[in-house]
Amino acid sequence: MIRSVILVLVNIAWLIFRDMVYSPGRAMVGLKLTSLIGDKVSLGQAFIRNILLIIPFVLVIGYIVEIVSLLTKGERLADGWAKTRVVSA
Numbered sequence: 001m002i003r004s005v006i007l008v009l010v011n012i013a014w015l016i017f018r019d020m021v022y023s024p025g026r027a028m029v030g031l032k033l034t035s036l037i038g039d040k041v042s043l044g045q046a047f048i049r050n051i052l053l054i055i056p057f058v059l060v061i062g063y064i065v066e067i068v069s070l071l072t073k074g075e076r077l078a079d080g081w082a083k084t085r086v087v088s089a
Helices: 002-020 024-028 043-049 056-073 077-082
Strands: 031-035 084-088
Touching: 002 043, 024 031, 043 077, 056 077, 077 084
Parallel strands: none
Antiparallel strands: 031 084
8 A cells, every 4th residue: 555655656756757857758859848838847737737647546548548639639638738838859
């Protein structure tokens, strides 16, 4: 039980760090995450952007929803919620 809680907290911390500070994957392909006005992503935006991936019970459904959104609209559903976008670095 404690291990599960710790793993969930580490996952949340990684997702927020990845969006606010540094994402190895985006860096490798020359992309970065910004707010819609070009500023750095705030803590609130990072949290909202990853809400579907943070909640353990909807994790699988969240990934499916995000993949479908990427394939149909070209952007993550939660990017719209968080007012963020991925752009060339």
